[in-house]
Amino acid sequence: MQIAARPATGGTILDITGDIDLAHSPAMRKALLQEIREKKTPKVFLNLEKVRYIDSSGIASLVEGLKASRDQGSRLILYGLSKTVREVMELSRLQKIFEIHDSEAQALAS
Amino acid sequence: MQIAARPATGGTILDITGDIDLAHSPAMRKALLQEIREKKTPKVFLNLEKVRYIDSSGIASLVEGLKASRDQGSRLILYGLSKTVREVMELSRLQKIFEIHDSEAQALAS
Amino acid sequence: MLLKLELQSNPEALCLVRATIERAAEVMHFQDAEARAIVRSVDEALANVMRHAYGGRLGLPIEMICHKLPGGEQKSAAGGIEILLADRGVPVKPATLKSRPLDEIRPGGLGLHFIRESMDEVEFSRKKGKNLLRMVKYLSPTPQAAASEGE
Amino acid sequence: MLLKLELQSNPEALCLVRATIERAAEVMHFQDAEARAIVRSVDEALANVMRHAYGGRLGLPIEMICHKLPGGEQKSAAGGIEILLADRGVPVKPATLKSRPLDEIRPGGLGLHFIRESMDEVEFSRKKGKNLLRMVKYLSPTPQAAASEGE
């Protein structure tokens, strides 16, 4: 898994590539919490277009990110979910909890 | 691996999908030799666009097909070779022996 | 037997196992969504072994055996895949094998739920000092599966 | 150890092993062409075991062990992957392990050539009633490999 950050209107986009599994979710969690808690970025966009797989530990990290952003009064916005990622969100009954958009354009406009 | 035949100008196209390895090259060999020797098709086009992998047993079957078509005075024409397939052809020093085209259009026009 | 895989408790290995299982499901003509369900279950089950049975310690042995189940019986008319996992970690306490209610929004506690939703049979047991997990997914008879029989 | 795989002499298993090795090469940051070279070599070597050492008989045991080699020494500065295959078939006669001249156009006799062209080290041996094949491919130090270190 790789994470790259780039600036976006009102916040930062984190581009994630690869598999968010038990081996890599700690790195994503760290990057996410840093962006939210330390940098206090008002809008954190997670680009999941290139995520091939996410497991329950990845979902757990997203939930932590969501809680942190609520605590901060900031926003965590997901987009580009593949079928696999979407399926896991649905299995977790979390698809309604997260702010989810189809494309980067829609996410940025939200 | 799957093989499907469809008619084409002057002969038959065999569309091959999947992996041509030790498990599946016998089926390709059979289909190929049947087309060449029994049906005596004057031009046999092998569409390799959807071939994900080919091993030395697959190459051996292609060589057998080539010999059979030379015996029949017919033609065996390959097209749509992926990087993997092309690489294996080059390792076998056979890329000059076979009639190879990039696309179906070019193969049919040849 | 399709194959037996021995790996060590190390999250880096999960990705290799996923690739193997994904291909096994493809070879057996599982549909894409079913294949993803099988991959997900094996991944979550192995992650649980690493985190719970082995408490996060690295380098400890895990075995995975995959069988192709023949078709024939009612539910399993089209056959299926059976995956057996074995570890030498602390005995799993059946009482702890509980998924949390999904309406709480908190991290964790989703793995078992994923496995139970994704597989047709899920059985934990302990034999000869090993924790065993048996998971089965049946093929749903589809036109595709039937068509590729003659392959 | 990255992992150990036990399979049976059955050409249907080759595709599963290829998927596993492909992912192992990806995880180790081999470049695409190198990854294909490793996959090809393992596939051809296993096919040879099935055809020659086991004479085409099905269901006989083959073991594959993958190691991650640490970097450090000269040629292997960036580390690499070591793959060990073991079978219990008839002893391989070193004299038969010959590739044919490539200028003849005839089917067969390409597998060993593919393996030797694709891997950095290829060693056949026999120990304790087993045929052993050891293959090594070194990582070529690339900007990508260096960049993804911190992952």
Ligand SMILES: Nc1ncnc2c1ncn2[C@@H]1O[C@H](COP(=O)(O)OP(=O)(O)O)[C@@H](O)[C@H]1O
């Ligand atoms: N392989 C295992 N060995 C021991 N305990 C396990 C195992 N798998 C699951 N458990 C227990 O079941 C609980 C629920 O597991 P799970 O739903 O995967 O969520 P999580 O692992 O996030 O807690 C775990 O917290 C653990 O107590």
Ligand SMILES: Nc1ncnc2c1ncn2[C@@H]1O[C@H](COP(=O)(O)OP(=O)(O)O)[C@@H](O)[C@H]1O
């Ligand atoms: N694993 C093996 N066990 C025994 N003999 C082998 C093995 N691998 C290769 N050989 C011998 O080496 C020869 C050349 O092998 P190869 O180049 O793969 O071509 P082919 O298998 O098509 O003959 C084989 O014909 C066989 O005699």
